[in-house]
Amino acid sequence: MKKLCKLLALGLLLACLAGTGVQAMENDMIRVGLKYGNNALLSANLYNYEDCGHGYAMGYYDASRRFIPLGAVTQEQGVSITADGNVYISSSNYYETSTGRDSDVIGGWHLQLDRGFDTFDEATNTAAGYANAFVAYVNDRFVVRVGQYTSAQEAEAARGLWDGYETVSVAAPSGTGVMVTVTGTNRILLEFDCSGRRDLAMHPMSTHGETPITWFKGYRYHGDFVYPRAAGGNVSVINVVDLESYVKGVIGWELGGDKPLESLKAQAVCARTYAAFQTRHASQGFDVCNSTDCQVYQGTSASNATTDAAVEQTRGECLFYQNEPVLNAVYYSCNGGASEDCKNVWGGEFGYLKGKEDPFEASVAARITGYYWTVSYSGAELGAKLRNKGYDIGTVTKVYVSEFTPTGNVCALTFEGSGGSKTLYREACRTVVGLKSMRFTVNGGTAGTYYINDGDTALASLSGTYAISGSGVVKLDGTNPSVITAQGVSALASVSGGAGTDGRFTFSGSGSGHNVGLSQWGSVAMAQQGYSYRDILQFYYTGVSVR
Numbered sequence: 001m002k003k004l005c006k007l008l009a010l011g012l013l014l015a016c017l018a019g020t021g022v023q024a025m026e027n028d029m030i031r032v033g034l035k036y037g038n039n040a041l042l043s044a045n046l047y048n049y050e051d052c053g054h055g056y057a058m059g060y061y062d063a064s065r066r067f068i069p070l071g072a073v074t075q076e077q078g079v080s081i082t083a084d085g086n087v088y089i090s091s092s093n094y095y096e097t098s099t100g101r102d103s104d105v106i107g108g109w110h111l112q113l114d115r116g117f118d119t120f121d122e123a124t125n126t127a128a129g130y131a132n133a134f135v136a137y138v139n140d141r142f143v144v145r146v147g148q149y150t151s152a153q154e155a156e157a158a159r160g161l162w163d164g165y166e167t168v169s170v171a172a173p174s175g176t177g178v179m180v181t182v183t184g185t186n187r188i189l190l191e192f193d194c195s196g197r198r199d200l201a202m203h204p205m206s207t208h209g210e211t212p213i214t215w216f217k218g219y220r221y222h223g224d225f226v227y228p229r230a231a232g233g234n235v236s237v238i239n240v241v242d243l244e245s246y247v248k249g250v251i252g253w254e255l256g257g258d259k260p261l262e263s264l265k266a267q268a269v270c271a272r273t274y275a276a277f278q279t280r281h282a283s284q285g286f287d288v289c290n291s292t293d294c295q296v297y298q299g300t301s302a303s304n305a306t307t308d309a310a311v312e313q314t315r316g317e318c319l320f321y322q323n324e325p326v327l328n329a330v331y332y333s334c335n336g337g338a339s340e341d342c343k344n345v346w347g348g349e350f351g352y353l354k355g356k357e358d359p360f361e362a363s364v365a366a367r368i369t370g371y372y373w374t375v376s377y378s379g380a381e382l383g384a385k386l387r388n389k390g391y392d393i394g395t396v397t398k399v400y401v402s403e404f405t406p407t408g409n410v411c412a413l414t415f416e417g418s419g420g421s422k423t424l425y426r427e428a429c430r431t432v433v434g435l436k437s438m439r440f441t442v443n444g445g446t447a448g449t450y451y452i453n454d455g456d457t458a459l460a461s462l463s464g465t466y467a468i469s470g471s472g473v474v475k476l477d478g479t480n481p482s483v484i485t486a487q488g489v490s491a492l493a494s495v496s497g498g499a500g501t502d503g504r505f506t507f508s509g510s511g512s513g514h515n516v517g518l519s520q521w522g523s524v525a526m527a528q529q530g531y532s533y534r535d536i537l538q539f540y541y542t543g544v545s546v547r
Helices: 010-017 120-127 152-162 243-255 261-274 303-313 360-365 381-386 520-528 531-539
Strands: 029-035 044-046 053-061 069-073 078-083 085-089 102-108 109-113 135-137 141-149 168-171 180-182 188-193 200-206 214-215 220-221 224-227 239-244 319-321 370-379 396-404 410-416 418-427 440-443 450-452 458-461 466-468 472-475 482-485 488-491 505-509 544-546
Touching: 010 410, 029 243, 044 053, 044 200, 044 224, 053 188, 069 120, 069 135, 069 188, 078 200, 109 152, 120 135, 120 370, 141 152, 152 168, 180 200, 220 450, 243 261, 243 303, 261 303, 261 319, 261 520, 261 531, 360 520, 370 381, 370 466, 381 396, 381 410, 396 440, 520 531, 531 544
Parallel strands: 135 188
Antiparallel strands: 029 239, 044 078, 044 214, 053 069, 053 200, 078 180, 085 102, 109 141, 109 168, 135 141, 180 188, 200 224, 214 220, 224 239, 319 544, 370 505, 396 410, 410 418, 440 505, 450 458, 466 472, 482 488
């Protein structure tokens, strides 16, 4: 089972609802961040899969997400997009900024003819008259550059040879510029620099009308590639692909192509809805990332006939709640017995993200690796985990669940230590400790303690205890009793004593993930029991419609 989607923090959730209203996407193209931030690349190599395509057209995307060609086309199947500057290439096609023993070099300084051109072809015809010349697209005009030099001094020396012949200037490396080269060589096909206003895009060409496939970092992708570059930084890589092709890529990674069709169809609707209305990465120039922070996506590599059929049979369908699109169609692996209200996990109130007991997952629990789990920590280890989050209470001496949700999940976890106490709330109950889900109990190895009446009376167990209800006297021993609190009905919890005889606290639970929205394994169970994808979605999301 692949690692699954994690919901954004509450602030981002609420931000999605801010403004004058929800706007549907104006097109069906999705921008997926593949490499960005700390994972941006000095050089990104592309290869147009030879059975489907050949070469690339170069251009950029406009504000309407339309590819605008520059007229620059190469028949080379393997190209590299590299940050402008001196780049050294080893014999194994490894690109770096310092020289190696067997390196070729792409020089970052050039000479530039002191005239511009209206079209790529005009610039190309002029460049053909000079040795080692190529075309650059700089601030919305075409220019011709000549030579490759590794320093300003070297370029200035070469410029002197042009005196009386043609006016040229030295073009220095740009912090927003990128170079397109033939992979493994210093042959420049195009330089592109619009000072961050426009980003280079590479459009794979088809040989016989088939959908071309591009290899990037060991995975196969449909669509185009865009290369933003922040000033002085490495090159980001964004895959621009139509929404349905993107969803075909997602559900194979997120759920797996061996699952029942109806569960895959439910996953397809979730993945499509999540991507179509997502804005969390807008400031970075794309819609969704390719990791568990959004949805796992590595192109077409995990797709098969079943996953493709699930997408085609739900084409264009999304989730709606009260006639508005669902902004966060979130999901997780498995809930261990009950899903949870969003407010009890991230603090936000969303009508379609309500918790409920799950009667379906149990039927597939035996297939889920680690469905039931147990971990233990010493008091010192728990103290360190809290300290890493800024809560220093010394060595932990007692841990107990101080509040359960009505569905039996943990929403408050209290630690007492040699230097104070700390209560964690909502999702922090699992993430700070490093637990797989929020459905767990904790046992320090001593008898539990139940506090009743005035809070000062304690019982070691519920054996022989009774409660008076509207229907008479109810024996508590052997049941799962609940109490009424200001927050509603909660499971009656015992307070653990100190650590066990081995000096450790044991956490035992079930499920994996944040428990909000769709249970992926629950969807598998429902599909196996004959439920449709609409039934699945309307069970795990409250009050939604599919259209």
